[in-house]
Amino acid sequence: MPGVPTGRACDACREQKKKCDEKQPACGRCLRLKVSCVGSGQRRFKFKEQQFPSKSNQSSQVALASGSRSTEKEKSSFELPRACPGNGMTSLTNSFVGAIKRSTDLRYNIWWSFGIFLEDVPRRLGSNEALDRAVDAVTTAHAGFCTRQPASVEALAKYSYALKTLRVYLDDPLQASASSTLCAVMILLICQIFIGNNGQMLSGHAQGAASILHARKNFGPRDDFEHKLFLSLRGSVLFESLYNDAIDLSPEEWDALVKNDFDQNEPEGQILRCLARAPVLIKRGKRAIRDGEDLTHLMMEVRPIYEKCKLILAELKARTVEFETSELSTMTETFMARILRAHYLRTHGIGLAITTFFNCILQALDPSDCACMVESRSLVKDTLLHAQESNVYRPVGAGYVIMCLSAAWAVTADPQLRLMVEATLIDYHGDFVTPDGVNIPRELERVSEHLWLGSSAVLR
Numbered sequence: 001m002p003g004v005p006t007g008r009a010c011d012a013c014r015e016q017k018k019k020c021d022e023k024q025p026a027c028g029r030c031l032r033l034k035v036s037c038v039g040s041g042q043r044r045f046k047f048k049e050q051q052f053p054s055k056s057n058q059s060s061q062v063a064l065a066s067g068s069r070s071t072e073k074e075k076s077s078f079e080l081p082r083a084c085p086g087n088g089m090t091s092l093t094n095s096f097v098g099a100i101k102r103s104t105d106l107r108y109n110i111w112w113s114f115g116i117f118l119e120d121v122p123r124r125l126g127s128n129e130a131l132d133r134a135v136d137a138v139t140t141a142h143a144g145f146c147t148r149q150p151a152s153v154e155a156l157a158k159y160s161y162a163l164k165t166l167r168v169y170l171d172d173p174l175q176a177s178a179s180s181t182l183c184a185v186m187i188l189l190i191c192q193i194f195i196g197n198n199g200q201m202l203s204g205h206a207q208g209a210a211s212i213l214h215a216r217k218n219f220g221p222r223d224d225f226e227h228k229l230f231l232s233l234r235g236s237v238l239f240e241s242l243y244n245d246a247i248d249l250s251p252e253e254w255d256a257l258v259k260n261d262f263d264q265n266e267p268e269g270q271i272l273r274c275l276a277r278a279p280v281l282i283k284r285g286k287r288a289i290r291d292g293e294d295l296t297h298l299m300m301e302v303r304p305i306y307e308k309c310k311l312i313l314a315e316l317k318a319r320t321v322e323f324e325t326s327e328l329s330t331m332t333e334t335f336m337a338r339i340l341r342a343h344y345l346r347t348h349g350i351g352l353a354i355t356t357f358f359n360c361i362l363q364a365l366d367p368s369d370c371a372c373m374v375e376s377r378s379l380v381k382d383t384l385l386h387a388q389e390s391n392v393y394r395p396v397g398a399g400y401v402i403m404c405l406s407a408a409w410a411v412t413a414d415p416q417l418r419l420m421v422e423a424t425l426i427d428y429h430g431d432f433v434t435p436d437g438v439n440i441p442r443e444l445e446r447v448s449e450h451l452w453l454g455s456s457a458v459l460r
Helices: 011-016 028-033 055-076 088-100 110-114 116-120 129-145 153-170 179-195 205-215 224-241 251-258 267-275 278-290 296-324 335-365 370-393 401-411 415-429 440-451
Strands: none
Touching: 011 028, 088 110, 088 129, 110 116, 110 179, 116 224, 129 153, 129 179, 153 179, 179 205, 179 224, 205 224, 205 251, 224 251, 224 267, 224 278, 251 267, 251 278, 267 296, 267 335, 278 296, 278 335, 296 335, 335 370, 335 401, 335 440, 370 401, 370 415, 401 415, 401 440, 415 440
C-alpha cells in the first residue's frame, strides 16, 4: 500500500529516525533510554477515506472488487486480523495474550519464564473474578516492567484490588478449591516479582497456594490444566518451603505436588522429586539438633539423596554440552533452538541449586565430612559460571538465578567466594526494581540459617 511504512520500528525510533531492533515487548533503544516503547515489531496500516467511482467505471470496479474479496478470503485462512476490543473483558484478554505470546523476547517472556499453563488462562477469563483481577494486575505490571520503570500507581492499585478479590474467593469453600482460584494465586506470585515484595526475597503467595492445596481432599492435579499449573506452582512452593516453616505438608502431599506426567521421566522432574524430600528433612534435622538427638540415621537418609542429585546434575550438564555441540544449536534463528538452549541452561542451573541445598544439609548433619566441603566449592564456582552464561536471558528469563546464587552463598563459609557470590547476586537482584529495596545480607543470612538447620557455615 503506497505511503505505508514497511518497517516495524517502534514509534519512538521512527520519530527520531533511529535504527530499531524491533524486539518485543520493547526494543533495545527504548530499554536503554527508559522510555515507553509502542509498536515495536508491529506492522503499520494506513486507512483512506472511501472514494465513490462514477457510474461509467462502476461495472469494471465491481469485477475487480469481487476478485479482491476472493483473494482476501484465501488469505484469511492463513492470517487472521487482530480483533478490536469490544468491551473490557475483550480488551483484557487481548492484552494478556499479547503479554504471553511465544514470539516475545525470552528476556521478557512470561510464558517461557513462568509456565505453559498461561496459554490456557485466556479461555478461563470471565468465569472467576479473582483470576480476572490477577490477570489485569500482572498484565499492567509486566508492561511497566518491560520499560524498566518502577511499579506504577495503576499497577499497584490493580494488584491491591486483585488481592482483595482473592481474599473474598478464599473465604468461599467452593471457590477456594477451584482451579481458577489456584491459578489466580500463581499469577499474583508472578505479579509480585514485577512490583516488589516489601524488601523481602521471598513471596507469601506460595504459602497461600500450599494452604489451598492442603484444604483439598485430593491433593494432586485434577485435570490437564492443573497438570500444567502444577509444573510451575510446585517449584515456587518447594523452594519457598525451604525457608518458610509455615509451609507444612506431609511427605505424601509433597510427592503428589511434584509428581507430574509431563516430566516424571526427565532429569529435571527426577531432581525435583529429590527436592520434595528436603522440607521434611530440614524440619526433622532442626528438631534433632535442637534436642541433641543422634543424627546418624538422618544422615544416612540424606546422603543417598545427595548422591542421586549429583548424578542427575551430571546428566543435566551433559545434556547442555551435547546440545551446544549439536547441529541444532547452530540454527540460532529457529524457535525450537532458542527454547531448547534456554531450557537446558535453566534446568542445569536449578539442578545446581538443588544439589547445593542437599550439600548444605549434609554438612550441617556431619561437619566432619570434608568431601562435602570440597564439593561445595565446586558447586559455588559452577553457579558463578552459570550466572555469567545466563546473562543473555536477563532480567525475567534469568530471574531463577537469584535463587541459585542464594544457595551458593549459603553453602560456603569462604569469605572470598561469598563476596563474589554476593556481588553477582546484588547485580542480578538489581534487575527487579522494588520501592523499598532488599536487605540482601540479612536475607542471605536467613537463607543460610535454614539450610544449615539452625546453625551456621564454618570455614574449614
